[in-house]
Amino acid sequence: MAAQVTGFRPSSFLEAQTSRLRELSEGKKALAAISGGVDSTISALLARQALGERVIPVLIDTGFMREDEPEKVRDKLASPPLELKIRIVRSAGRFLKAVADEPLAEEKRKKFREIFYQVLKEEADKFGCEYLVQGTIAPDWIETQGGIKTQHNVLEQVGINPHTRYGFKLLEPLSELYKDQVRSLAKYLAVPNEFSERQPFPGPGLLVRCIGEVKKSKLETLKRATSIVEDRLGAVGSNQYFAAIIENKFADEPSPKTLRKVAADALDLPEEEVRAEAFLDRVTGVKGDERSYGRLASIALRNETREAFGWLHDKLNILQSSVVESFKEITRVAMLVKDRRGEGQYSILIRAVSTRDYMTASVTPISWKTLKDTAEDVLKSSERIGRVYYDITPKPPATIEFE
């Protein structure tokens, strides 16, 4: 897919936004929330260009970032050519406490959002900032306003007044743009590739990849698996690739038998070649422009069949669409790559998608060997992991993240 951005001109956008930011901020100070992703980094750089030293950049360490991520981001931003000095606000304990024992995706996201802005309010007060600069882009507010999922960085667009609630006003210079447009802006600003091309990482981070209830050990297991999957899949040319974790508990409905029949029919295989069940913890999808918080189907083929099947993408697509169309409560389908005897407590789900603007996404075709090697490494990383899957659902009917 060629990125076509003829309607968007970085130079005129930059000019318009810097003068808009200057005007809006009325000479006051602004806190800039940075995660290290391209959206928040570019927003902060735009703000610095417009407001100069009046911008105070901070990174909140939520505890849900990847291994050593806050420090890596701080060090890279501080070095040339960007030389953006950020402070890390350590808040992992508060976030973990707020979401403890909460299994529902939207509740987790809303609790995260509340702590996120509480911490930002404290920082803004500390430095006398009357404004907050954040990297909200179009899909963030579209998905939140549409009730698909609550993005952590959307307030005004869903009727929350940041000024009365948190004491600051918002500056969102990128709110009308899509990711590919932000990337072209980053290139225009000569931002190094490791920022401009960095794959998206959600604000709530591993919290929304830890499906269902968050536990410390579950989070630690996911952190290790994430490093392995990112490392192994970095070269496959996917726009976003990551791991998620889910407990090996299964629902009674839809019954494994009916699920198996639909799956076997779709694949043109005898039923005894197929094992099917639905995970108990729910996952987020979008069907007909509506949020669908449903089940994740697990499909496993017999060992030899799995190998011979060769990961034919057309077949896998027929499989996922048959399952999702046949069962209203199923929003996503995952194929087993590898498991081990003596069932661990968790499954790791590998997700890799190809997309221009993250509004629709297709599953990245990954070779069977790469998937198998990745799964073997993941299984080796923790005894708690019993199975490794590949999510074969496009967006729609899935979303890119699981919660």
Place this chain on the structure above:
Amino acid sequence: MTVVPVVYTKGQYNHLIARTLQDLGAESKLLPAGTSVAQLKALKADALVMGGGPQRVRSIADLTPELSSAAQLIKEVELPLLCICVTHQLMATVYGGVTGAAPKPEFGPVKISVAEEDTILRGTGPSFTAWESHNDEVVKVPQGFRVLASSENCSIQAMRHEKQNLFGVQFHPEVSHTTRGTDVFKNFLQSVRK
């Protein structure tokens, strides 16, 4: 510059429609569903696009407020009009057709078979891959309209009015995964410029 606003009906891809039109050199932005014909005139609109949304169109008497306003606009507007997904169903229903539950809903990639390469589908035949996300569909095309394309699960994927520049598509030409999506908008703009 051709001015083609987009009516915001709360669909995930409405904003992408405006972006696609901008990329093609038109002036475009989202307008609320309650926008009046007089306001469109004041904006010097040359054409209008309506997007998708999560609502149901089962009868004209039972519509959400924004679809009810959109229905009014469909009746009154005299500009070339392209309606996508739920507003395609709405246009069909407003003109006397029928919308109902799809026997097989479609999500993600779908093969569109082009029956007639008329206006908006010019150069897209014999088939292309489009992305969809719908539980309902047009089950009966209104009088005065004809069907331009279909898919395996849905027989009315695109339609047009016999005499006026009124078009409806069930699929989403505005998402980048629809292979000939940009062509649909290019063709629509072409018919406006004439």
